[in-house]
Amino acid sequence: MAAAIKAKLPDTHHCICLFHMNQNFIKQLKGKLHDEFTSCHQLFIKTRNSSCVEDFERRWQRLITNYPAAKSYLQNKLYPIRFSWAYCYTQTRFTAGTTTTQRAESENNTIKLEGLHTASLVYLTQQIHMRLEKERQYAEFEDQKTRNIMTSIPHIDEKFFGSIIQILKEFLTPNILIIAKKEISESILYEAIQISLNLNLDTLVS
Template identity: 30%
Template sequence: MIHDTIPSQFISKVGIEFETEDAAYNFYNDYAYRVGFSVRISKGHKDKYGKIVNRVFCCSCEGYRGKDKREDNVKNPRPQSRFGCLAKMKVNNRLTGKYRVTEFIAEHAHETTTPSKSHFLRSQRKMTIPQVAEVHLADDSGITPKASCGVLEYLQKMQLEDSNFFYAILVNEDDLITNIFWADVKMMIDYSYFGVVVCFDTTYRKNKEGRPFAMFVGVNHHKLTIIFGATLLYDETTESFIWLFNAFAKAMSEKKPKTILTDQDATMAKALALVWPETCHRLCIWHLYQNALKKLSIVFGKFQDFSKDFNKCIYEYEEEEEFIIAWNNMLEKYDLKDNSWLKQTFALKEKWALVYGRENFCVDMTTTQRNESMNNVIKKYVSYQHDLIRLFHHFQRMVEDRRYEERQILKQPKEV
């Protein structure tokens, strides 16, 4: 008999009552686990207030699957999973307000599985509190184990197709991937020719977990933006950036750029000073101006000339003394001597004021605007809803499309 090995307290009977519908479902699902079948929540009725007054919980093999209109053309049809099974438990709360069992059918029209395999059934797939905590901890610590396996498979596949494909990963003490950097052979070749100046920033976040995704980009001899490599970081700490810049240099045969343009990230600046001390670090003027608009929004709104005077300090002066005089005059004119953001910005003047950077070759790139434009491009390919694997695939599709467009541009006849 089906109930020979099941204690009586776990077997449903007509007349048993439950406080809630969920309690009734959990009891029947626990019983199903011991018997070896999956439960499906079936039909029910509501009163005029929208409250469920009766509900049927049935075996997942109840009924029959409708005929698939594609059946004649399907090469591998789905296996049959409905056998007209009548096993069910029906509850009703009209009499006492509690959900009372009014009908219980135990016999099944099919073989049930063994209790040792019940956890594979759909309604039995549930996580314990410790398991939930473990998943949250894994997610907080790095890329989850399942995602880690998928990422490694993708990277290894790319390396199998291209033996020169480079990737580096950083794992934490729990062997979970935290940081990833990758570059294909075309990116490395482009860098060998055009890697004197590199633009980089992590302001673009476009993966499902919201972690920093960034690209190293540059400009070729046709003034087209090219990609030198991409990275997915767990965080933006100095340690992560040190690891990243070392991984990038390793991929590029230890060749470091002469100049790198970044946003105003203090941890990134610290990492660059430690690992690439000979590289000239310039700040992105586009980001500087965006920060100014945020920090000095009242000043921009109140004084029409402020934007012009601020831009002059960035671009126009040939001599350091002229620049300093103009900066102090601007502070005096708009009563900004005590502004903390302007004080911090002035302390970094050697990294953004053009008067201090004229001797550095920047191939006309004084901002990381090219990174911003690339970010706008990738938004067309990648969604916040995409998981890591889809992010990799869509990024690669973007790279291939960009290279195709570049080839088409190069095929166009040159103007005389």
């Protein structure tokens, strides 16, 4: 990844996913440090989040001094690439608040891109557009829920419950239909929790 970014996007600052970095930290050092791992990990997080280089270097020296069993991994693997993960170096880079790749991986899973490396660019574009459209519809729906639906959003019942309204029109009088449509519109603001009713019919008294 780093080599590809350097070759194709030379002006881009490569930042490491902090989630995967933390997972590797645990994998590499938990077995070596045993009871000291928790305190070492806490100091490492504090070091990583240092807001200035001086604090970072001071805490780093304390880290490798207090935990010699971790020194090799810290010095050889993490310190040379500190510009990609230490906050004192990355805080001036625009990342839109992103510190991990979890959101991208979650989106890949949502739009079912995992394993579709042979898919055409057209198909990929279609899937992304479908995802964006769903997000737009959801955002619009959430926005509408927070408004006064009876005054600000007329005909919301027709928009979301059009097929049901058509059936009601066949059986209800105009006045009753108005009441039904009003209740349907108000149902947009309901918050429901789905529960499971595991009833033992043998225990019911007839």
